Amino acid sequence: MSGEALRSENLRKVYHSKGAPAVEALAGVSMEVRRGERVALLGRNGAGKTTFLRIASTLLRPTSGTIEVFGYNADKTPDKVRPYIAVVPQEGKPFFHLTPREQIYSYLRARGLGRETSKARTEEALERMGLIEFGDRLSITLSGGQRQRTMVATVIATEAPLLFLDEPTIGMDPFARRAVWDSLRTLTQRGSTILLTTHYLDEADALSQRLYIIDRGTVLVSGTAEDLKRSVGGTMKVLLPDGAREIERFRSFGSCVRDAESLTVISSPERLGELMEVAVRARLTATVGPVTLEEAFLRVVGRSINEE
Amino acid sequence: MKSEAEVRPRAFRGLPAFLWTEVLVQIHEELAMATSMMVQAVLLVFVWVLNPGLIGVALVGAVLFSMFAMGQRVLNEAAYIRIDHKVSDLYLASPLSAEAYFLGMSAGVLLVYLPPVVVVGVLAAVVIHLSLVEVGLLVLLAGTVWLTSASIGYVFSTAFRDNRAIWAYSSLFFNIFGVLPPVFYPFGLFPAYLRPVALLMPPSAAAALVQWAIGVTVLTRPEVYLASGGLAVEGLGLFLFAVYWARRTVRGE
Numbered sequence: 001m002s003g004e005a006l007r008s009e010n011l012r013k014v015y016h017s018k019g020a021p022a023v024e025a026l027a028g029v030s031m032e033v034r035r036g037e038r039v040a041l042l043g044r045n046g047a048g049k050t051t052f053l054r055i056a057s058t059l060l061r062p063t064s065g066t067i068e069v070f071g072y073n074a075d076k077t078p079d080k081v082r083p084y085i086a087v088v089p090q091e092g093k094p095f096f097h098l099t100p101r102e103q104i105y106s107y108l109r110a111r112g113l114g115r116e117t118s119k120a121r122t123e124e125a126l127e128r129m130g131l132i133e134f135g136d137r138l139s140i141t142l143s144g145g146q147r148q149r150t151m152v153a154t155v156i157a158t159e160a161p162l163l164f165l166d167e168p169t170i171g172m173d174p175f176a177r178r179a180v181w182d183s184l185r186t187l188t189q190r191g192s193t194i195l196l197t198t199h200y201l202d203e204a205d206a207l208s209q210r211l212y213i214i215d216r217g218t219v220l221v222s223g224t225a226e227d228l229k230r231s232v233g234g235t236m237k238v239l240l241p242d243g244a245r246e247i248e249r250f251r252s253f254g255s256c257v258r259d260a261e262s263l264t265v266i267s268s269p270e271r272l273g274e275l276m277e278v279a280v281r282a283r284l285t286a287t288v289g290p291v292t293l294e295e296a297f298l299r300v301v302g303r304s305i306n307e308e
Numbered sequence: 309m310k311s312e313a314e315v316r317p318r319a320f321r322g323l324p325a326f327l328w329t330e331v332l333v334q335i336h337e338e339l340a341m342a343t344s345m346m347v348q349a350v351l352l353v354f355v356w357v358l359n360p361g362l363i364g365v366a367l368v369g370a371v372l373f374s375m376f377a378m379g380q381r382v383l384n385e386a387a388y389i390r391i392d393h394k395v396s397d398l399y400l401a402s403p404l405s406a407e408a409y410f411l412g413m414s415a416g417v418l419l420v421y422l423p424p425v426v427v428v429g430v431l432a433a434v435v436i437h438l439s440l441v442e443v444g445l446l447v448l449l450a451g452t453v454w455l456t457s458a459s460i461g462y463v464f465s466t467a468f469r470d471n472r473a474i475w476a477y478s479s480l481f482f483n484i485f486g487v488l489p490p491v492f493y494p495f496g497l498f499p500a501y502l503r504p505v506a507l508l509m510p511p512s513a514a515a516a517l518v519q520w521a522i523g524v525t526v527l528t529r530p531e532v533y534l535a536s537g538g539l540a541v542e543g544l545g546l547f548l549f550a551v552y553w554a555r556r557t558v559r560g561e
Contacts, residue, residue: 054560058401058559060560078559079405082403083402085401085402086398087397087401089398090394092394092398093392093394093395094395097332097334098332098333106325106326106328106329107398107399107402109328110399110402111322111402112322112403151395155398164401
């Protein structure tokens with residue numbers, strides 16, 4: 001098998017439909033995911049994340065470009081790729097008339113795993129996702145979050161070498177989300193690779209070792225969450241609730257974002273003392289904190305929108 | 309990492325396991341199971357009231373219609389789990405082969421809904437005094453009708469993006485293939501100029517052949533060839549096409 005779990009080069013996908021203009025969902029995406037990595041794919045709605053995941057998971061054909069999973073061409077040899085992957089589809093739901101225990105076990109059996117292994121992994125996945133209590137209830141009686149946990153548990157139980165998770169924690173409570181994060185970390189420690197999409201930026205920050213931000217079918221930025229935060233001009237932010245009118249005083253410290261009366265200055269830790277002195281002289285109250293991935297994401301994607 | 313056995317691609321890989329999955333799904337739907345023979349029962353009552361002497365023919369028709377209906381359940385099931393649940397992605401992006409997905413789903417539905425049909429079949433055999441050969445013919449024809457219908461159902465299911473649209477088509481299929489043509493009544497009562505059409509429709513072709521075999525209906529030699537040849541070609545041809553189509557439609561274009 002290849003050294004990389006996934007590699008795409010100049011991947012394009014154009015959707016054609018009758019009576020509507022063609023839509024270019026991917027406009028030449030190149031990326032690679034190394035074995036054992038957890039990588040997040042971020043972007044606005046319609047950025048092309050799900051299209052990329054569907055092509056990578058052999059469920060959609062690209063218009064052009066190449067994509068390889070463990071060295072196998074996912075477009076030309078999908079049968080060779082499928083044993084290595086497992087997918088949590090976006091908005092996917094388990095069979096309503098199966099219990100979580102039946103869903104996980106039967107899925108593992110359908111993948112070709114033996115009875116004993118399937119049984120053991122089913123129980124482990126139910127335990128990890130906090131589903132033991134609901135394990136024998138039909139999914140139709142479960143809440144949306146519990147159903148989503150069932151889907152994630154089903155895929156986690158495969159321990160497949162490469163997992164694709166399209167918004168895996170949508171609708172989950174904070175405890176369940178953290179259970180998913182822990183499970184995914186454990187899986188990568190055991191050698192699996194994970195590519196996930198999410199709109200929860202705290203999740204991407206906590207979970208991913210690297211991330212790609214895509215917008216309108218192209219990769220805008222790639223790197224670690226810290227790289228991204230630094231790329232927006234610093235890793236610290238100072239919120240000045242009444243600072244909007246004093247924006248000129250702060251421009252030299254980094255990027256400034258004005259929102260009604262308040263001003264947010266993104267700067268480096270080294271310049272924090274100086275910045276606070278200016279705030280005190282201007283009789284402004286200030287709150288200091290780290291730049292979040294969400295703020296960096298908004299800056300990066302917002303800049304891309306403004307550039308057009 | 310996976311064992312070598314798990315990563316080897318193979319046709320019909322995972323068929324028994326997915327078939328069992330579908331059986332589990334279906335047996336939890338008690339209401340659907342309880343009402344699965346409702347239309348057939350109503351039509352049998354109509355025939356009984358209008359002409360009790362035709363009940364044997366109608367029972368045979370009920371068996372063939374039920375096999376056709378089970379195939380059409382595949383249309384609803386495949387579309388439902390693809391459009392509403394998207395759980396199909398879970399299975400299709402896995403070592404389970406596309407043909408095992410199609411056939412497992414179809415056979416799972418068949419296994420669960422078959423028992424009441426067998427009861428009706430036994431009743432038919434008793435009422436009409438079917439010989440073993442005639443029973444064999446009925447089983448063979450019923451199987452072919454099911455295979456044809458399941459293949460049509462699966463192929464059609466891939467064309468829909470909205471489940472609501474399927475209800476209308478499902479009803480259309482039921483009535484055009486099962487209720488209107490001579491399935492529950494003797495083939496001889498059907499207008500002569502429409503007979504070739506009825507002989508190309510799986511349930512009515514099968515019904516005509518059984519009726520001919522038990523002496524209820526007179527078929528000309530070309531009509532027998534048309535019905536039996538048509539059924540064989542439709543059954544095998546559509547099944548092979550459905551297997552091809554299942555593989556092809558795993559991936560969207």
